Amino acid sequence: MKNQTCWITTFCLLAPLLFTHRAWSLDQIIRPYQSIRSSSMGGVSLTTGLYDENFFGNPARALENPENRFTLVEVMAEVSKDLINDIKELTGDGDFYTKMSSTAGTNNHARAQTSMPALYIAPKDGKWGFGFGVFMSTQADVDLRNSFQINPTVYSDIGPAITIARKFLDDNSLGLGVTAHAAYRLATNQSFTFIDIIKGKSLNASNIAGQGSHIDFDFGATYRLPLELNWLNLTAGFAMNNIQGGKYEGQQFKPVKDVTGTPPAQPRTYGFGISAKFGEFSGFTDTLVALEVRDIGNNTNGSNYRLLHMGAETRFLGIFIPRIGFNQGYLGGGLGIDLKFLTLDIATYTEEMALNVGRLSDRRYAAKIALQF
Amino acid sequence: MHTILLVLLMSTLFTGCNNIFSSSDKPIGNAQILSAARAAFDKGNYDEARNLYQQLPDDEGDIKKSESAFLIMTQQDVSMMTLIEFVGNKANGQALTKLAEHLASGAGEARRLALYEAYTQHKTITDTNLKGFVQFTTSLALLAEVLAEAASTDGILRKTNLVNSASCSIAHIETTDCDLAPTSRMTNNVSYDIKTHSPTGAQPTVDEIYYLLRSAVESLALLSPNGDFGSTYGVFVDILDKVGILKPSTDPLIARALLGQLVARDGFDIGE
Numbered sequence: 001m002k003n004q005t006c007w008i009t010t011f012c013l014l015a016p017l018l019f020t021h022r023a024w025s026l027d028q029i030i031r032p033y034q035s036i037r038s039s040s041m042g043g044v045s046l047t048t049g050l051y052d053e054n055f056f057g058n059p060a061r062a063l064e065n066p067e068n069r070f071t072l073v074e075v076m077a078e079v080s081k082d083l084i085n086d087i088k089e090l091t092g093d094g095d096f097y098t099k100m101s102s103t104a105g106t107n108n109h110a111r112a113q114t115s116m117p118a119l120y121i122a123p124k125d126g127k128w129g130f131g132f133g134v135f136m137s138t139q140a141d142v143d144l145r146n147s148f149q150i151n152p153t154v155y156s157d158i159g160p161a162i163t164i165a166r167k168f169l170d171d172n173s174l175g176l177g178v179t180a181h182a183a184y185r186l187a188t189n190q191s192f193t194f195i196d197i198i199k200g201k202s203l204n205a206s207n208i209a210g211q212g213s214h215i216d217f218d219f220g221a222t223y224r225l226p227l228e229l230n231w232l233n234l235t236a237g238f239a240m241n242n243i244q245g246g247k248y249e250g251q252q253f254k255p256v257k258d259v260t261g262t263p264p265a266q267p268r269t270y271g272f273g274i275s276a277k278f279g280e281f282s283g284f285t286d287t288l289v290a291l292e293v294r295d296i297g298n299n300t301n302g303s304n305y306r307l308l309h310m311g312a313e314t315r316f317l318g319i320f321i322p323r324i325g326f327n328q329g330y331l332g333g334g335l336g337i338d339l340k341f342l343t344l345d346i347a348t349y350t351e352e353m354a355l356n357v358g359r360l361s362d363r364r365y366a367a368k369i370a371l372q373f
Numbered sequence: 374m375h376t377i378l379l380v381l382l383m384s385t386l387f388t389g390c391n392n393i394f395s396s397s398d399k400p401i402g403n404a405q406i407l408s409a410a411r412a413a414f415d416k417g418n419y420d421e422a423r424n425l426y427q428q429l430p431d432d433e434g435d436i437k438k439s440e441s442a443f444l445i446m447t448q449q450d451v452s453m454m455t456l457i458e459f460v461g462n463k464a465n466g467q468a469l470t471k472l473a474e475h476l477a478s479g480a481g482e483a484r485r486l487a488l489y490e491a492y493t494q495h496k497t498i499t500d501t502n503l504k505g506f507v508q509f510t511t512s513l514a515l516l517a518e519v520l521a522e523a524a525s526t527d528g529i530l531r532k533t534n535l536v537n538s539a540s541c542s543i544a545h546i547e548t549t550d551c552d553l554a555p556t557s558r559m560t561n562n563v564s565y566d567i568k569t570h571s572p573t574g575a576q577p578t579v580d581e582i583y584y585l586l587r588s589a590v591e592s593l594a595l596l597s598p599n600g601d602f603g604s605t606y607g608v609f610v611d612i613l614d615k616v617g618i619l620k621p622s623t624d625p626l627i628a629r630a631l632l633g634q635l636v637a638r639d640g641f642d643i644g645e
Contacts, residue, residue, distance in 0.1 A: 027408050101454035105415035146414045147440045148453045301404035305394040329394035353412070355405045358395020360412035 026107065026143055027302065028353045028362070029295050032056060032157045032183070032266055033137050034111065036076050036368040040334025040347035041311025042325020044290040047222065047237035047275035048311070052115040055133055055161040058220035058239040058271075059177030062120070062129035062165040071118040071133070071372040076345075078139075078366035080109035104144045107353060107362050111139040123167065129177070131163040143353075152188055152208075155263075159183035159213070165220075173226065179218040185248045186211045186256060187263035210261030212248030219243060231279035237292075238272045270296040273309075286321075287314040305329060305357045323347070329357045334366075343370045400425070403433050410440070419448050438494040439507045445491035449484050450476060451514040470530050470643050472513075473520035477528040480521035485572050488515045492567075492588075501595060508592035516585040519577040520643065523558045532636050532644030535559065542637045551633030552625060553579060561628045579628045582635070587613055 033056040038045040045057040051069060054061045086103045118133030138156040165177030189210040220239035227234055246266030273292025281287075289312045299306055311325025321336035332349030345368040354360040392398075400409040410425035422444055429437040443453060455475065476484070492515050495508040524530040532539045535557055538550040545551060553561050560576040567584040590610055612634040635643045 101452075101458045104452070104454045105417070143415075144454070145411060146417075146443070146447055146452060146454075147411045148443050149411075301402070301408075303398050303401075303405065305398045308394070326393060329392040329398075331391070331393075352392075355408035356395075356398045356400050358392035358398060359400075359409050360415060361392070 026141060026153070026353050027355045028141070028351055029298055029302070029306065030139075030153070030155060030264075030266070031295075031298075032155070032185075033113065033115075033135060034078070034139075036078075036334065036345045036347045036366050037313075037323065037336065038311075039078075039327070039349045039364075039366055040323040040325065040332055040336075040345070041290070041313055042332060043294065043309035043327040043349070044273065044275070044292045044311040044325065046220070046239050046271050046292050046294065047235055047273045048288050048290045048313070051120055051131070052118060052133060052135075054131060054163055054177070054220075055115075055135065055179055055181070056218070056241065058222065058237050059163045059179040059218050060165050060175040060220040060222040060237070060239075062131050062163045062177055063123050063167055063175040063222070065120050065122040065129060065131070068122050069118075069120045069372050071116050071120075071370060073371040074115045074118070074368065075370075076111075076113040076366060076368040078109075078111040078113075078364055080107055081363040081365065082106035083108040083110060084365075100144070105146045107141055107143040109139070109141045109351075109362055109364060111137065111366075113137040123165075127167045127172065129163075129165040132160070134158075134160045154209075155185065155187040157183055157185050171224075171226075173224040175222040177220050179220075180215060181217070182213070182215050182251075183248070184211070184213040184253055184255075185263040185266075186259070189261050189263055209256075209259050210263040211254050211256050211259045212262045213251040213253040214244070214246070214248045215251065216246055217243045231281075233277040234274060235277070236272070236274045238270075240268065240270050242266050242268045244268075267298045269294070269298045284314045284316055285318075288312060302355045303357065306352055306355075325349075328352045330361060341371060341373060343372070344368070345370075403429060407433065407436065414440070414444060414447075419444060435498050435500050435503055438498050439503050442491040442494035442507050442511055445487055445494075446511065446514050449487050449491075449514070449518075450479070451488070451517070453510070456510065456513065467643070467645070469513075469517060469520065470645065472517040473524060473530045473643075474528055476518050476521035477524040477530070480518060480524070482573065482575060485515070485518050485522070485577065488518050489567075489572055491515075495592075505592045505595040508595070509589055512585045512588040512592065515572075516582065516589070519559075519572075519581050519585070522577045530644050535644055536632050536636050541633055546630070546633040546637055549629075551629045551636065553628045553632060561625060579631060583613075583631055 035045060035049070035053040038049070038053055041048065045053045047058070049057040049061040050065055052071070052074065086106060086108055089102055090099050092099065114136045115133050118131070121130040123129045136158040138154070140154045142152045144150055159182045161179055161181045163177060163179040165175055168174040168176060186209060188208050218239060218241045220237065222235055222237045225234040225236060245268050248263050248265065271292060271294035273290055275288055275290035278287040290310065292309045293307045294309055295307050306328050308329065309325065309327055311323065313321060313323045315321050319338050321338060322333070323336065324333040326332070327349050328351070330350035330352070332347065334345060334347030337344045347366045348364065350361045350363050352360065353362050400406045406425055406428050410422050413422035413425060423441065426437050426441045426444065446452060456472070488511065492511040495504050495511060498504040498507060520530055523534045525534055532541060533554055535554060536550065537552045537554050541551040553559060558576055559579055561579045563574070563578055565580065567581050568588065572581050590613060612631070
């Protein structure tokens with residue numbers, strides 16, 4: 001036993017030194033909020049977003065909310081395919097170290113998200129749109145990489161947001177909107193080793209996390225292109241998010257005692273795109289197709305293909321909403337069931353974890369339930 | 374036709390394995406090449422990973438060499454996870470023995486030379502901590518491989534695979550019990566410094582063990598001049614102190630001293 005302790009001690013002391021050499025991380029794009037509708041439509045939202053999507057997408061889209069709404073409950077959960085497999089592995093028979101080593105090279109991702117309560121006032125025939133909501137999103141990724149890195153990233157964001165949008169021009173074709181976020185973030189801000197995990201070391205938040213809060217703003221615009229077609233509307237959109245740089249500084253709200261570091265920033269991003277909305281045909285309504293470029297500014301060293309999003313949605317029999325899309329080139333899809341007061345959504349999509357698409361995919365599954373009036 | 378398309382679409386949708394842009398999105402620049410190399414490594418595409426690591430320029434030399442070493446080790450079934458697994462749990466006091474037995478299947482000159490290539494990567498790494506870490510882990514892996522070659526055909530590394538008698542102990546360390554066993558697959562007929570000579574040959578040598586132990590001591594000293602690495606450092610140094618500084622040598626008494634320490638000493642206790 002003394003022998004074993006001796007070897008373990010050596011490894012435990014050696015391994016952390018490796019990680020001081022360079023800060024490593026998975027290369028996925030971190031987003032503070034991920035709507036399930038957008039996920040199943042290939043990540044588009046700047047020209048398609050409705051209700052909660054617009055608080056972190058394009059504020060001008062608040063003008064497209066079809067009805068007033070009060071959301072009492074809205075809960076979304078998301079896990080990666082690898083996490084499902086690894087949980088089976090980790091809870092199976094065998095010793096802990098063997099089971100843990102068998103998960104190497106896979107990303108264990110999970111996200112829990114709420115957007116409630118929330119109130120939306122649709123413009124209908126007026127010029128103003130409005131939204132207010134309280135959001136919480138926590139996402140975690142843990143990946144024991146074969147190249148001997150560990151990537152534990154945990155982001156937890158919470159706070160209210162308020163959106164105001166207005167129509168302009170004689171034909172109301174131009175929409176402008178702004179969102180103000182008051183957000184608190186608690187997140188990991190440094191790496192630690194899997195040796196720490198093996199040892200069962202308490203990963204005290206004060207050692208590995210930072211916290212901070214800020215008030216930041218989004219700006220967005222939409223413009224309905226002047227087409228003389230009654231079966232097709234083309235809308236271009238643009239948004240700038242986290243105008244102040246998303247640094248989580250400037251506010252003194254730091255509720256977790258002993259956590260003194262600052263969390264990673266959520267950088268200012270730009271995005272634009274175009275969507276086509278079709279008139280009713282063969283029983284299908286609310287049919288949308290969109291192409292967007294998003295996350296410009298939040299893609300350090302990544303290829304431009306990671307910014308590309310394409311998606312489509314339609315409504316069938318009034319309550320079924322099938323969706324499909326390409327997120328960064330990966331096919332995804334989902335289904336929504338709209339029962340007026342109760343909506344259910346499921347989605348699957350793939351996120352790129354490397355700097356070029358097609359290199360390291362992370363397949364994810366998500367589900368949401370919402371109760372609204 | 375529609376059925377085929379639907380099946381293809383659904384399989385792509387649920388497996389997420391295809392990307393419509395992947396053929397045109399090639400890594401450009403160091404960050405993307407490194408990211409792609411690590412992705413290939415994670416997916417088990419070792420040849421692709423190796424090619425990508427080799428594309429990295431010299432100013433990424435430390436990462437290129439260290440991760441290339443880890444890649445070779447993984448290809449030879451000594452991944453870092455394997456090391457942790459055996460060191461962390463399976464050892465039950467015999468970490469090196471168990472690691473050697475893990476490598477018994479497939480042990481031989483080809484694997485020895487492959488791991489030697491991993492071992493040599495540390496020589497030109499400039500970052501002190503990274504250099505020490507790579508040197509320590511590759512020395513350990515190569516040491517386990519050398520011992521694996523001496524194991525019985527059933528994959529068990531017995532004390533008698535190395536020394537004359539299972540009675541070799543601290544009390545008998547000066548006796549013929551601890552001489553190199555005539556039936557051992559190891560040899561003491563040749564002697565060279567593994568730091569400068571590739572360990573070629575059908576049989577592993579006792580000297581290789583000596584120099585790998587010395588390399589491990591060097592790496593630990595590099596990482597911790599004050600001896601912060603606990604008793605492992607002390608055990609390595611003690612053994613080498615007792616063997617002396619007479620190497621390289623084909624003297625059977627030197628082999629006896631070294632093997633006796635390895636087999637009998639608490640802290641190594643090599644062989645079942």
